[in-house]
Amino acid sequence: MNRRFILPVTALALGGLVLAGCSGGDDPEGGSTSGGGGTMAEGCEDYADYGMHEGETVQVYSTIQEREADDLVTSFEQFEECTGITVDYVGTQEFETQINVRVEAGDPPGIAIIPQPGLLARLVEAGHVMEAPDAVEANVDEFWSESWKGYGTFDDVFYAAPLMASVKGWVWYSPSEFAEKGYEVPTTWDAMMELTAQMAADGADNTQYRPWCIGFESGDATGWPGTDWIEDIVLRQAGPEAYDQWVAGELPFASPEIQGAFDTFGEIALNPEYVNGGLGGPESIISTSFNDGGLPILDGNCSMHHQASFYEAQWPEGTTVAEDGDVWAFITPPVAEGDPAAVTGGGEFVAAFNDDPATVALQTFMSSDTWANIRVSLGGVISANQGLDPANASSPIGQQAVEILQNPDTIFRFDASDLMPAAVGAASFWTGMVDWVNGTKTTEQVTSEIDATWP
Template sequence: MRSSLHRRFTAPIAIAAIAGLTLAGCSGGPGTTTADAGAEGDGTVSVYGTISETEAELLEQSWADWETENGIDIQYEASKEFEAQISIRAQGGSAPDLAIFPQPGLMADLATRNYLKPAPQAVEDNVDEFWSADWKAYGTVDDTFYGAPLMASVKGFIWYSPAKFAEWGVDVPETWDELLEVTATIQAATGTAPWCAGFGSGEASGWPGTDWVEDLVLREAGADVYDQWVNNEIPFTDPAIASALDAVGEILLNPDYVNASLGDVTSINSTAFGDVATPVANGTCAMTHQASFFDGFITDAGGEVGPDGDVWAFLTPSNDSDGQAVTGGGEIVAAFSDDADTQAVQAYLSSDDWANSRVALGGVISANTGLDPANAQSPILQEAITILQDENTTFRFDGSDLMPGAVGSGTFWKGMTDWINGTPTDEVLTGIEAGWPSS
């Protein structure tokens, strides 16, 4: 099982809106802390997150040398129930020293309730040096900086076969209209559906569909509208959001275009998102939409990823070819304790040293500008790092991860599966919007 960048284990709980903006929420109770400010610590720091199995082992390996050098034992615990349990632990006085939040909104909720400690100056200095202002904002709540970014993913990649594109006489499209033209050309040449998709992910089914919509909102309507939408300053029923969903439907609701080798349109819901890797790798599916982490799934399915490999990827294009706007995911590391050991670990995890250590072990990337892209072991991950480090890239965090959980991991996920099953766009959007908390 892959990390929180790759799969989501989100309980449908209400979380606050986009970090860094004024948040509506409950009054803050006394925060839990395991140590007083300035305390030396006891030589151990507990860290709690969603990163599990092989990737948890790599995470622990990434800081092993630092632990020895600094005499601090980092004790990591993974949980599929993180999103629900972190709030319970905080309220019960048993919070970890540090938590790795896959959703900035969840971190913001706990910050507004005074459970989290502001980040020490060393962490803020690292973020000011190595991250963009957008990334810093995701760890900032009501003008107080709490958490530094950790790892990242670039969403919106379209995975395809370079050899097949050459065979069909099509080029990588530079605009959305060109993507539709490429789709039609492949369908005519092969007589089969060019696209495959899977929304299946257990209790989290539907999230791959939200990624599609987020890409189209950012690319069609722009970053300002995207920000307003994520914060519910414009509703899901706004024409800009409806237009984005309808644009996605030009592909995903067209029975001539999906679901290559897997079934009809409705089979998208019953297909596990990772299972799409096999038809892409073996060439029976021409294109699929998924984040940078899909590289690992393609490799597991026997495909070689690279510009000259079996499978390569390009970013979902905008309506025009100017600029580069991308959505993505990541994690924020925030503290419930402010003892010296906890602050030292939090500072290390925000450093370029840690980013290079972890990325060199494989499978993940970071938006840390001190990261050497050559440390990434996959060409698509190297490409993703370059995109994240490009000062001309407009980056926006995954919208559903910024929305309250009742929407982002509730009505939005459900709405996408309903939409695939035939529920009309206006009805779907009205139902998703109804999930927003009233206060």
């Protein structure tokens, strides 16, 4: 009896040993030995200012995973070689909760890459984030605009430098379809609505066809694509001042400005004639995942899809993203002709939890134009760093996004839901959008309910 029980356990343990033997050889970090004991290696001229920190390790903690994480780690390679610092990278989907746990428990990483200023504000308030070192602040003053610096500043103290950026509020469309049917890229909101009406009329004989397709589903974050819509409309309709007040909680959701934005969005999202191409009626919006939301454009079942620049990665392989390709995007137009270009966007911030020289060196490196150019050249992302050469962006849409971000006339505002307290921006605003687009609640009900959850 005893033997029979023990056998499988031993077998399992042996299996483990065999596996351990197999994988023991390949060191995942590819060996973290740095070249040369103290002497500067070849090509390290750019890194001389960071000094030598032989044997030091800095843990970087973030939400970034897989391909983008690989690129991020690659972007540190030369830095590691030249300074002797080992960058220990950990990326997890659970970042937003885990960073709280680790910080509260006194086990913070060296550096965290935080995608929401709201979360950053909470960590700063709790007194865990180090003030930015002078070198970082100097870099940010040189390479970033005032508004970007402002998102890392709390009570006039600067804490966290911006890292990467994304531009939201693109409207994806098919250039070939536009050319074929003689549609023009609209330059005002009204022109876009007229175009929508025209498209609906032209496509009336295809029962599947609607001008717009929208997808809200995103697991436990379902509803966020809707918040992007509202933010874009508020920024264009009510202006940047109102937007800032709204974010700060001074302008409630139930105010005419914000309710107006809901109504404007409702003209599209709640109209069964305008949504949801190839997917169903307005009720299909919440069950369509945001990853798949724009794909009906390729089948000709819809013509326009509102989503951030990172939607580029969602197109299936073999789709050309270019001004004359299969898909391309224009920025959501302003309300009136001649209004200044206003965009919403997102980004990440680098917060340090200790002031070890190695941490400071890495933090400074990440705020430099050197890093921005290295990382952007690897592809897939962009940065708002002014020292970035737009030509380094890997795709036409990325290049255009960099140009928009670097244009001094652009009014840039950070994604409002990321700035608001998490109880609103990562909870009731999302659920509110879901209830609203489902038709279960009116604009008045939804907006006052969101206001009630503001802490």
